Amino acid sequence: MSGYKYEIITTKRSIPENINKTGTIATFGVAIVGTGTLFLTEMIAGSYLVDEAQDEVRRVIRVNSNTSAFLSKAFSSNIAAGATPSVIAKQFASPKEISIKIDSADLAGELNGVAFTGVLTISKSSSDRSSQWDTVPPVIVDGSGTSIKASILY
Numbered sequence: 001m002s003g004y005k006y007e008i009i010t011t012k013r014s015i016p017e018n019i020n021k022t023g024t025i026a027t028f029g030v031a032i033v034g035t036g037t038l039f040l041t042e043m044i045a046g047s048y049l050v051d052e053a054q055d056e057v058r059r060v061i062r063v064n065s066n067t068s069a070f071l072s073k074a075f076s077s078n079i080a081a082g083a084t085p086s087v088i089a090k091q092f093a094s095p096k097e098i099s100i101k102i103d104s105a106d107l108a109g110e111l112n113g114v115a116f117t118g119v120l121t122i123s124k125s126s127s128d129r130s131s132q133w134d135t136v137p138p139v140i141v142d143g144s145g146t147s148i149k150a151s152i153l154y
Contacts, residue, residue, distance in 0.1 A: 037067055047090045100121075
């Protein structure tokens, strides 16, 4: 997949977009335990698990079964049992660049829980060997009450 995707965001969600999946989960540090989940097809390694309440996103690094998986890093607080898994699918989880714009005439939005107005471009333009993945991580934006213009380069 290559090219740009443009969108206007007026809700709280991640860029690229997170989608609710089957079943319920809880996290225990880096471990994810599911009930009625389909991790082998809906949250494969390389996908991201999103916790909008904490404005955090974590990469799924290993899936053992439909109900057992592991994260690259624990969330600040565990996700309580009964939560619906919200996932950025692997095929959308690796953008090369994310650009976010909120016009000065509009109300501020939020970027990873911090008020934001203006233009921000997050990119990783070359392999700097600093990480296993040569892409930028997803971000959580809150466009509630405003209008966030976003573009994603894959």
